[in-house]
Amino acid sequence: MTTSSQVSLLGRRAVLALGLTVLLSACGFHLRGSNGSFMLPFATMYIGLPDTSPLAIGLKRYIRAIGSTEVVDTRDGADAVLEVLGDPERNRTKTILSLNKNGRVQEYQLGYSINFRVVDKAGNQLLAPTTISLVRPITFDESQVLAKETEEAALYRDMRNDLVQQIMRRLAAIKPVLPAMSVAPVTPVAPAAPQQ
Numbered sequence: 086m087t088t089s090s091q092v093s094l095l096g097r098r099a100v101l102a103l104g105l106t107v108l109l110s111a112c113g114f115h116l117r118g119s120n121g122s123f124m125l126p127f128a129t130m131y132i133g134l135p136d137t138s139p140l141a142i143g144l145k146r147y148i149r150a151i152g153s154t155e156v157v158d159t160r161d162g163a164d165a166v167l168e169v170l171g172d173p174e175r176n177r178t179k180t181i182l183s184l185n186k187n188g189r190v191q192e193y194q195l196g197y198s199i200n201f202r203v204v205d206k207a208g209n210q211l212l213a214p215t216t217i218s219l220v221r222p223i224t225f226d227e228s229q230v231l232a233k234e235t236e237e238a239a240l241y242r243d244m245r246n247d248l249v250q251q252i253m254r255r256l257a258a259i260k261p262v263l264p265a266m267s268v269a270p271v272t273p274v275a276p277a278a279p280q281q
Contacts, residue, residue: 125151125154125253125257126257128155128164129156129157129162129163130156130157130165131157131163131166132145133168133169134167138174139174140173140174140248143245143249144252147249164206164261165204165205165256167201167202167203167256168201170201170202170214171198171199171200173197173199173245177197178194178195178196179193179195179196180196182194182222189227190225191224191225192223192224193222194220194222194223195221195223195241195244197218197219197220197241197244197245198218198219200215201214201215201252202215203256211261212255215255217251217252219248221240
């Protein structure tokens, strides 16, 4: 291939890349959550998961990246507490979805779910117990066990990221309970006596 044809090929690739960038920006493409739709209505928040939980790490990272809410280490004083009622790491499932003609597993279904609620510092329930369940199919091949284990781990990671996004959407939609305002009792005024 000659130098001029290489330059021409590189020029065409650059124009194509630029064109794709313009098209994506023109159609309103944004990364998930980059439009600010996940702003949380709390100044501080406590995540009721172990610090080593991959889901907790993902949630905390996402909340800190937003910047409007501080993740605190204790429930005391947190404006909102995410209470986990069903640990997602224990709720991971792998069930047989289909068998081949020899009766061997051909496809599995992976599941990942969480059950949680959100309360404020006074114990008011801001979000009723909510369950988010995700499933993904995965084919199985005995001759590619290591590759399939890697694919399975990637699917669980993808579901965990999806859980973070869905939890964030639900948190962003919460309307905090406003404290009741005390109103002084109204004293009835006696009607004025008619003048004579």
